[in-house]
Amino acid sequence: METRQTNYTVNRAGAFSEFGSVTEGKLKGKIFLKDVLKLNSMEVSLNNLPPLAEVPFYHKHEENEELYVFLHGQGRLQVDGTELDVFEGTSVRIAPDGVRVLRNTSASDDLHFIVVQAKANSLTQWVETDGIILEQPVKWQEPRVIE
Template structure:
């Protein structure tokens, strides 16, 4: 389900546990959000890697750094030949030239993670320099239907 409005877009991809049969790009278990949400400054993917599965190739990027945020499960991330244990709460940032691969080391549990890609060195503002607090009271109660 998704909805695109003037100032926001929403996508309900469903539970990570249901991504195992989804195929976008070269791998099963990956949902890219760029087109669904009309993203203009980053690519985001929601990922489910089944038990004992792995991304079966090394890769790197030309311009984009990646941030991997692990939500559930356990695995190993290899960057430039170094094996890193990853699990719920782990975040890993990789520069474009970092050669990477990932595997789920669990025999029984899926590995759920989010990947955010953005052009390296392109962040010029963030919450503390870009955010503006408005003098407007917060009001709730206006629901929106999604198609």
């Protein structure tokens, strides 16, 4: 489900556990958000790697660094030959030239993670320097009850 407005776009991809049957490009279990959300400064993917599955190739990037944020499960991320244990709550930044590959080390649990790609050294403003706090009261509609 997708909603587009002037200042935002919403996509509801569903549960990570349902991504196993999705195929985009060379990988199963990966949903790219750049096109569907009309992102213009980053690429974001939602990922589900099934038990004992692995990415079947090494890769690196020409210009983009990647941020891996692990949400569920456990695995091993290899960067430049160094193997790192990853699990819920682990975040790893990889420079464009870092040669990487990933596998799920669990025999029974999916590995859920988000990957954000952005051009290396392009961040010039962030929350403290880019955010503008507005002097207007916060108002909410009555919440819908979801059962």
